[in-house]
Amino acid sequence: MSVFQVELKKVVDDSYEIEIGYQLENRLIEDLKNGLVGKIKKFAVITDSTVKELYADHIVTLLQEAGYQAREFVFTAGETSKTRKTKEEVEDAMLEAGFRRDCCIIAVGGGVVTDLSGFLAGTYGRGVPFINYATTLLAAADASVGGKTAVDTPLATNLIGLFNQPEKVYLDIAAWKTLPQRQLSSGMAETIKHACMADKEMFEFLEKHMEDIFAGDREACEYIAKKNCQIKYAVVMKDEKEQGLREILNLGHTVGRAIETVSDYRLLHGEALSIGMVAMTELAHRLGYMTEEEKTAVKNLLEKAKLPVEIPEYIDREALVKKLYTDKKVRDGKLRFVVEKGIGGIVEFEEGVFATPVEEAVARDIIMKMK
């Protein structure tokens, strides 16, 4: 018997910039000219059927005008496209078009496009660089920091994927104006979640400037885009391996995801999350961490963002209680929840422990008594 030791210790630098601004298409081209992805001259622009005409076509034209080889790969817009099948179709189209390891992927769109493209980039030719050009508030709030990329499968959400960091992220605030109001509201839910769990000042800013953001006010939009990055970054950096702290990003998601599924996706993710957050203010209140006034403030802010705060009548509440157990925080068959501490804080139950077991009876009672 003998042993051969393979030594593979090295320093990896995955650092990148998130640029936040208004109409950043030309900034992207400038960055490429300045060597953002080295000598690469070949770009696969991945987008969906909605964003294609709004943004991606224009970016392809700009790339071609700048002398680059660029081709667009489009899939049907919507969460149901976030599958291994779509990934396979885009891969085959890229192979067919002659793309090999010497290309860079530019994802133009919201969270579905950036999640799928980042995953695809990570496995294409065993990894090609990718850039995110994010056009939604949700992507700004959720998908720009953390490196999570994935697709869904019939049996699990986001379970097949990679941690993969982009070369750069552009958050184009001008694009938010093109979002239907319901989508913008849905994206706002994650933003409000960030404020609730980590930043009272941001919460107060949202109370004051919600209308401005919906109206597309540049300064207000830039402020919350940046705040979202900062908060998510602070959490992710302190807990890269998902040991405990990262669970706080899950605030409202146990009930939220369950409602989303039980609604059969009639509710958007952010809408379901909004209802989940209302449930969590009640839990925090019962556990003594939140006053009646704070509860109301959260609810009012969600309503200001035109988000639902009540469980729709068509939801079977018993089915909802059962569905809570599919949450990834469940441990040894027990429900666990992240709990707010007033506004802008999260309870740390023990050192590094941010989720606490809750009896099903308590969760059921909260759900049954909610409007």
Added chain:
Amino acid sequence: MSVFQVELKKVVDDSYEIEIGYQLENRLIEDLKNGLVGKIKKFAVITDSTVKELYADHIVTLLQEAGYQAREFVFTAGETSKTRKTKEEVEDAMLEAGFRRDCCIIAVGGGVVTDLSGFLAGTYGRGVPFINYATTLLAAADASVGGKTAVDTPLATNLIGLFNQPEKVYLDIAAWKTLPQRQLSSGMAETIKHACMADKEMFEFLEKHMEDIFAGDREACEYIAKKNCQIKYAVVMKDEKEQGLREILNLGHTVGRAIETVSDYRLLHGEALSIGMVAMTELAHRLGYMTEEEKTAVKNLLEKAKLPVEIPEYIDREALVKKLYTDKKVRDGKLRFVVEKGIGGIVEFEEGVFATPVEEAVARDIIMKMK
């Protein structure tokens, strides 16, 4: 406009051990008990329909006897199973069986099993640890070092995948005895390639001990298993990013892969590679880097390993010449070849350049004049 900087610089240690020996199943169990993969108690054993009964079933039993939760996932043996579809089927079966992020994958088999399983492990739950229990000489020669994992697609071989390092590799020499002779010969081709490009002493050892290896002599098998690891490791370590040196591992593969495809996979990879290596000795000879005697020595060694050294009659040689252009070393439409320097060396054309452009007329002439 504002910029948010995401700092992600860190030290990554992907080091691992390759243990080479005879019947290592119990060593695997011992290592797990000693914390090879931390506290993980849940194992997905991935294997193919041939290796299942020979090795994988036994390993599953040993795991269960040791108190671990273990389940076997089996796909049809053969190169044609190395697809996204098989990956998807195994993923779904694992999800169905309740495997989440808290598991470890053990790949038991040859290169197809370890390539597919390593890729699958890298994207399951955004990455779970994996262990390779390699049962073939080819896996020992090729798949144990370098971290390359992938699947094939109709349009490209090995183009969808990841660099992903295992927790440990076991090279079980006892398993080689169960290989059909043709498979063992095929695996020997990569071994002979390693000797030709990097190690004259190994070449001479093979000349002396080929029969011993085929007879399963432990010492001889261990020697070549270890030599293979050393040579591949030396190359891969010096060129992690595939800049140039790694191309020397491609010796014989331009013609080899082309013959493999044109034969419609009637020839095994190693058989096709063997013929490709014969072609390369002729090229090296014409370019003045190899004597007539060295050419003959390579050919004799390949024959000793029961590998073909002539182009089969059914091969359309014109089609073969055309197929050369699908090689990944092709640059600006020109064929490029790695060239041997005597036995145990490779020509470095310029600093860091190990492949040289060759006129199609020369390649054609070599192919047309070969037996």
